[in-house]
Amino acid sequence: MDRAPLEVCPLCKKPVKKLIAGFSTPKYTKPLSVSDAKAAGFTILEKRCDGSYEKL
Numbered sequence: 001m002d003r004a005p006l007e008v009c010p011l012c013k014k015p016v017k018k019l020i021a022g023f024s025t026p027k028y029t030k031p032l033s034v035s036d037a038k039a040a041g042f043t044i045l046e047k048r049c050d051g052s053y054e055k056l
C-alpha cells in the first residue's frame with residue numbers, strides 16, 4: 001500500500017501540497033523530505049485541489 005508521493009495533481013497539473021503530520025494534527029509542515037518524514041513515523045497527507053486530503 002505504499003506509493004511515491006505525487007508532485008503535481010494528475011487532474012489540474014498544479015503542484016501537490018504535502019502536509020507532514022504527527023499525532024493526527026495536520027496543522028503544520030516541517031522541512032523534511034517526505035521519505036525522511038515517513039521514516040521518522042510521521043503521517044504524510046497530500047492536499048487535493050478539491051480540498052480533501054489523501055494519506056500516503
Ligand SMILES: [Zn+2]
Pocket residue numbers: 009010011012013014048049050
Ligand atoms: Zn488538482
